Amino acid sequence: MKDNTKKEEPGLQEISFAVFGAKNSGKTTMLAAYYGSQQTDAFCREHGYYFSADSTTDGNELLAKFHRLEDGIFPPSSPDLHEYVFSFFVDGLAEPSFRVRWMDYPGGWWEREPRDMAEKADRDAALHRLLNCHACIFLIDGEKYLSEGMTYVRTSLDQFRNEGRKIQQAFSELNESSDWPQNWIIGLSKADLLSPKITAEDISKDILKGASDSISGLSKILNDESLGHKVLLLASVKTKRNKIVDPFNHIGFNVLAPAVLLANIQQVRDRMPEGKGMDVAKRVTFGVRKIFSFIDKLDDFLPKKYQVISILLDALQIDDILDKQTEYFRKRQEKAVRKKQILEAGIEALKAQLASEEARRVYHQPFKSHSQVDE
Ligand SMILES: Nc1nc2c(ncn2[C@@H]2O[C@H](COP(=O)(O)OP(=O)(O)OP(=O)(O)O)[C@@H](O)[C@H]2O)c(=O)[nH]1
Ligand SMILES: [Mg+2]
Known part of the structure; x- marks a missing residue:
């Protein structure tokens, strides 16, 4: 894992944040769209704040991903975990108000054994980071939710529960306690595919009813009794027949920060x-x-x-x-x-x-x- 963090400045506050989700669930696209769409002057004028990546390389890489979205091309599957650090500036202030750490990891990671010792070390370091986050979003792939229904949702939750168990096991092997973050929001990605009449409450009810066993299994692992009650619809882009038709048309982005707070x-x-x-x-x-x-x-x-x-x-x-x-x-x-x-x-x-x-x-x-x- 690249360590691109700058030395801590005294007094600068941080919110750390992780998006979990299986391979292909939309994690990297969300990060690129969230960052990229905020880099315009119009955004700053309208909202009075902006984010800037601390590492120029990271900023350019995310912008390049966003520009590819504008050209209709989604990012490739992520090869490894990367921690992005952003500074949050209130318009008109020269100093950043706080930092956001956003971790993007390959969803396939916990589906297979580490390739070598280096990857194992990367994963262990990543687990520490991920479990120290203030808030987490667990992404459910909206496209699969629509095509495969509750069978997919149950499988996805059960898979994550099994991953969670493995993570706990890894921690106990390291003689460390795994204190999971307790702020879990279920995010339904690719929500541009849903009918506009469908609300987050509909999805919450549907999941609590149709996947109750899986929800209670996972909530025990995560130690969060309200799992499934907090649901956020998310879309990074607007698509039509699998083609991006509007990279600036998002769902749920305005709500992300206050919901986490x-x-x-x-x-x-x-x-x-x-x-x-x-x-x-x-x-x-x-x-x-x-x-x-x-x-x-x-x-x-x-x-x-x-x-x-x-x-x-x-x-x-x-x-x-x-x-x-x-x-x-x-x-x-x-x-x-x-x-x-x-x-x-x-x-x-x-x-x-x-x-x-x-x-x-x-x-x-x-x-x-x-x-x-x-x-
Ligand atoms: N309709 C729609 N499709 C999306 C959206 N975001 C992502 N996708 C689709 O989902 C695929 C996977 O997106 P990624 O962002 O790479 O998913 P990921 O979770 O980062 O995947 P890994 O890196 O393999 O863990 C994309 O190639 C698109 O086909 C969205 O907002 N709407
Ligand atoms: Mg990815």
Whole structure:
């Protein structure tokens, strides 16, 4: 594995992120399209932020892949794991606000034994990286979901469970505990092939019903009881009869960052010792303010690595599509603020972002039933 990471600058925050999925499920195309489509001036003007690859070689390689998508050519199957490091700049600021580490690995890896000792060493190093991620997406191939249905979904989940077991085994051989990341989102790739009427909630219900045994088997391995409840529809390009007709027409890309952040902040809340959030909240005096302004206060007590949340919320600016559902979470957010439930208030604010009409079709998470704001 190439080590292209720069020496850490003090204070620079990081979010690490891994996309899992079988061979051919669309991982590399997603990375190239996500990066490539953000490299235009128009994107930066509209969204107020941009990503830049720390390594020029990586940036050029991803851009080349994206330009090939513009020419209608998909990337080749990935030969090895590569870790890409991006810096996130808010427009107008010279210094990056934080870094994103995105790991892209060959889906075929855990389907076969390592070729030699060097590949085995690469895999071990990669496992460490992958299991230290803040959030993970497990991709289910949308094309196969459509053509083979639940049989494919079950097989895919079972295969991943078996891979997970092997990974745990490898860790115990190394005398290390495998503490899987607990933020798992199921991503349905190639969602451009779905009827536009189909929502992420439909897919979640379908999977929970049609693959319940496989879901519960995998959720035990991953130690995530909510596996299957968080679903994101994703498409890197728009295709027609297997040909790329629009490399800028994505599904789910706007929702990716807030969904990952929400999962993270919920995890922080869940792991926080009882009452800690309240203690800190007492130090903060609130009025009911504009939707995200108080989120800055979260920085006072969130662990350092999560302090990017306020920056990203400011920069994403996708809160302009308000509808009833969004209003619902705003009210809950205000209620949480009044009750000094500061972390809950932050969570409700993120939910408000994800609850817009547009976001709701592509991202599903059972917000209401899992919410912890006191009624
Ligand atoms: N319709 C559609 N097809 C896609 C999309 N993304 C990828 N594909 C198809 O899926 C194939 C595999 O995509 P990759 O991105 O290489 O998949 P991968 O998961 O990186 O595969 P490995 O590197 O082998 O693990 C492509 O060659 C396309 O045929 C998409 O957004 N929509
Ligand atoms: Mg690949």
